[in-house]
Amino acid sequence: MSSRPWRDAWWEALYGPDGFYRRAEGPAGHFTTSAHGGLGAVLGEVVANLADQASVCRVVDLACGRGELLAHLHDSRPDLDLVGVDVVERPHSLPTSVDWLRSPGGAALPDELHDLDALVLAHEWLDVVPCTIAEVDADGILREVLVDEAGTEALGEAVHDDDRAWADTWWLTSAPGDRVEIGLSRDLAWRDLLSRSRAGATIAVDYGHTKANRPAQGTLTAYQGGTLTDAIPDGQRDLTAHVATDSLGSDEVVTQRDLFHRLGLTAATPDHATASTDPLGYVRALGRASTIAALTDPHGLGGFHWAMTRHTRGHA
Numbered sequence: 001m002s003s004r005p006w007r008d009a010w011w012e013a014l015y016g017p018d019g020f021y022r023r024a025e026g027p028a029g030h031f032t033t034s035a036h037g038g039l040g041a042v043l044g045e046v047v048a049n050l051a052d053q054a055s056v057c058r059v060v061d062l063a064c065g066r067g068e069l070l071a072h073l074h075d076s077r078p079d080l081d082l083v084g085v086d087v088v089e090r091p092h093s094l095p096t097s098v099d100w101l102r103s104p105g106g107a108a109l110p111d112e113l114h115d116l117d118a119l120v121l122a123h124e125w126l127d128v129v130p131c132t133i134a135e136v137d138a139d140g141i142l143r144e145v146l147v148d149e150a151g152t153e154a155l156g157e158a159v160h161d162d163d164r165a166w167a168d169t170w171w172l173t174s175a176p177g178d179r180v181e182i183g184l185s186r187d188l189a190w191r192d193l194l195s196r197s198r199a200g201a202t203i204a205v206d207y208g209h210t211k212a213n214r215p216a217q218g219t220l221t222a223y224q225g226g227t228l229t230d231a232i233p234d235g236q237r238d239l240t241a242h243v244a245t246d247s248l249g250s251d252e253v254v255t256q257r258d259l260f261h262r263l264g265l266t267a268a269t270p271d272h273a274t275a276s277t278d279p280l281g282y283v284r285a286l287g288r289a290s291t292i293a294a295l296t297d298p299h300g301l302g303g304f305h306w307a308m309t310r311h312t313r314g315h316a
């Protein structure tokens with residue numbers, strides 16, 4: 001079997017003609033995110049709130065799956081213009097007032113996405129933008145990791161040029177066996193996305209790490225049918241690696257927990273006395289508190305990084 005750089009195999013496995021993300025069931029058929037179900041209703045509230053703060057009335061959900069978050073926003077904030085962007089045709093289930101753009105996938109964005117005056121959200125996009133995977137060999141040299149169709153890895157050439165410069169700046173290691181997920185392709189994709197806006201704000205939300213806590217063994221992994229599985233580039237599973245959010249150069253990176261608290265969303269349980277006077281309201285408030293607890297759990301979704309950049313009208 002032939003080996004090639006992980007980055008190329010990864011792209012083919014997710015976005016090639018038979019790629020994982022082109023499958024009919026969509027990402028929600030394999031894993032749950034904060035955009036789904038009751039979590040998505042609260043996430044929608046936060047996104048709408050940030051759109052209000054940025055004084056825009058349009059939300060572009062880039063890498064929106066099948067538009068799950070947009071459906072929540074459509075219900076709760078019918079005043080907002082909504083646009084979904086993903087690699088498949090417009091899903092039939094999407095409310096007709098929601099616009100849709102088809103995208104090439106990975107780091108590439110559709111040409112129609114430009115001149116935006118919007119809150120642009122990229123929720124769990126950058127972790128599926130393929131990046132160079134590298135490993136330090138026994139002599140301390142950082143080499144690109146190659147992979148074959150069965151997921152067997154081998155070390156290739158020494159990492160050089162821009163990827164090398166990125167690793168030297170953002171993820172420096174010479175300990176044999178250490179892995180480095182070179183974030184340059186994500187940085188460039190993020191910059192491209194920023195360049196599409198003239199006003200509003202752009203936000204990337206993802207599993208993240210910074211120089212203070214890089215994972216020495218890397219994070220490349222796969223999800224299939226709801227379970228964590230081996231990283232094999234076979235088009236049958238999601239392939240994902242956490243994002244180095246400090247190298248993006250956004251205005252601010254904040255954890256989901258801190259952001260939600262800043263916006264006044266806390267998991268405080270409702271006053272028990274209201275259980276007898278307003279039982280339905282009490283049960284609803286309890287449900288909301290447990291949803292917010294899940295979204296702000298510091299060991300779970302609350303640890304997600306929100307990388308945010310505001311756009312001054314007239315400039316990217």
Ligand SMILES: C[S@@+](CC[C@H](N)C(=O)[O-])C[C@H]1O[C@@H](n2cnc3c(N)ncnc32)[C@H](O)[C@@H]1O
Pocket residue numbers: 021027033034035036062063064065066068085086087103104105106107108109122123124125128
């Ligand atoms: C992990 S899923 C996240 C889906 C959704 N945002 C959520 O949080 O549930 C990643 C999604 O990104 C989409 N995607 C990847 N690259 C893209 C691109 N360049 N443009 C639009 N969508 C893209 C994939 O097709 C997939 O639906």
